[in-house]
Amino acid sequence: MQLITIGLLAFAVFLLATIHFLKLFREMNCRSPSTPPGPTQIPYLGRIHDLPIQHMWLKFKEWADIHATKTGFYQTEMLGAKFIIISDEKVAEDLLVKRAKFNSDRPMIRSLFDSKSEFGSMEYLPLMGRNQYWARQRKLSHAYLTEATNAQYHGIMYHEAKRFMARLVHDPANFQFWLEDMASKVMCSLTWDDTSLSEYCTTSAWGLLTQMSPAGPLTNVLTPLWHLPLFMNPWKRAEHKRHDEQQAWWMERLVTVREKMSRNEMRPCWTKQFLEKQSGMKTSISGDHEASSVIGMLALVGIFTVAGPLSYWLVTMVHHPEWQAAVQREIDEVCGDRPPTLDDTPRLPILRACIKETMRWKPNVPTGVAHETERDDVYNGFFIEKGTRILPLDWAFLRNPAKYPDPLTFRPERWLEPSWPTYQAPLTQYPTIKGMSSFGWGHRQCLGMQLTQDELIVACGSLAWAFTLKHKIDPLTGRQKPVPLDKSNSLLIVKPDPFEMDFEPRSRERREQVLKQWERAEQKDVKQRVDFLRAAKTARGEMLDGSEPTKQQPIMSNYINTNAVVGVTAACSFILLGNAITQSFMGVPALLVDFPRPLAGSKEEYTAASKKLGKQWPVFWQMGNVFFRPMSTLGIFTYSYAAIATLRAASSPLLSDFGVSTPQSTTWKLYAISAACHLITVVHSAINMQPINARIDALRGDDQGNGRSVEGVSNGKIQVGESAHEGLAEFWARKWIRLNSVRIVMPAIAGSMAMWGLVRGASK
């Protein structure tokens, strides 16, 4: 083909594309009266090209000020997706509350797998579509949060606020970490009763928050990239890893709680609450996967949402010392020498006003959370197409000058003085952050409003009680280090960028008080945990006396019974010892008294004495055979049992981890030695002493007085007559005494070792 032909073809294609593009451009922008107002749209792109990823709420507000002044909302597009941005609370009320029936779905988040749970993943409640999983998980979350609120969070918030204050005294520079960790520990206590999980939980929350935010992975904005094949798709691979790890961790939490419950070691928490319901078949949640996800998600969602306003509280107080002083005065008057509690809430309107104004001035979900329409609709004459995303722009709501005069300034008095449009009475109840536009709308309204308010009252109140929050002074220049007002990340839930500030204890006494109260709180907490585990241990002990045994019961029962077993067996060892001593030093010597010397006395005399010895021997030995040998054999088993039981008890984390007294880890060896001693005794008796018994027994001869063979031992070679003539009767008797010393030494060692083991156990 000639070059000119190719050129002409290319030109034709370009021309066609331009015509198509212009046609589309005209269609999109020559709006019919029913098209909502909005900025000019570029075909395919919409307004993606000039919507900044960073602080996009500012651009949304800028467009609202141009296009939505009359309507209270406008429409824009991004890569084919339609958005209605609401800038007026009245419109939000109409669209998201009054029409909640079909405006409560969620848009899909491209960089999460099945964020809406359309395919049954059931993982992220706040992001789910309006489906069955959402409905039942919302119900469960609401119930748990309400129950925790009614129980004043079981004192968890006070405990964590005290820890937070003490940490600020010790290491104020790290305040941002302490602050987030406090919020995380509260959630980890409520969900799993385990504060040690807080750091990982925060990291996990951070991962999910980033993944779901437009400012997170590129694939949330340039969505087609998500469909690249896996080998050249780093976003999908990273999400696979993040997702799987998070799921596994949530599941591990549930399994751990279940295990602890089976040992009666679990204190109240949401997971326990769920598992109890599950075992009674009283839940609509489908199983462990769904349960671990809904509970895990609750833990995550309560971290940044609370840490955000708390961080902004610091910023606000540093910039408004006059309001900080007012809050401190109020707290001093109401609470005096202690930090505020939730019972003080009605008497702390200034604290509540400053918290609410902080949230208005620096909202932490400034774009709002998008809903999605489920059907075509006409609102105020404007057509809203099914599948349009509706963004309630909180940044705009909270800067509405009609509702919030002087909207750019921090003015807590707008909540306290009747001259302001937002004032509400009585001040014992208002201001309250409950119902603020920041918590969303309609069926999807936030479930954590009360928890947020309570945690902020406790934490901000404690801060004001303990410290004066100040600018940090640069030691080099002597000037204040800046605390920026407008620097934050751009994720869905925002928080200020790292900054430096000072936490000055309000007095030396207050500083001491902060440290003391934490020390006491920590001691109390440890004691409560140990007491709880002791009670669990006792309960399991009681079960032994009748009720159903549990899986772990043997560990506990072994430990409880071992002492008795060892005690009884040790007594047996000493009885055996006594018997052997009697035999060696009294019994056999008595039989040998006046025994004629074989060569000095006559053969008849010696034979008669030998016969007498042979006759008396079985009577003498019967006790040993019938009674003491089985007793010794039993000792092998009971000491072995004690050794195994003690070893298991000593290595049981159940007992030792929580300070419950356990046998020392070496005690089992003492019992093992005891068992070995008995074993030696029994084997020695059978191999070495029994043949001698038979020989001496044979001395008595048969009924006619003739010698008898010693069956099975000497194959009839040694006859009584021979033995007697050779002087072997006394020889065997004395040999028996010598060998019997093993039966003295071994039970002595066995009994002593056992007693030592018992004493060690008692002194623990």
Ligand code: HEM
């Ligand atoms: C300052 C603190 C908080 C703010 C500003 C906030 C804001 C929001 C917003 C804007 C929504 C979406 C509402 C909508 O779609 O219209 C939401 C939903 C939700 N929030 Fe909060 N939240 C906060 C704290 C919390 C806390 C502490 C919890 C619980 C521990 C929580 C639990 C939830 C849940 C479960 C949803 C999902 C509701 C649903 O989709 O049905 N939030 N929150």
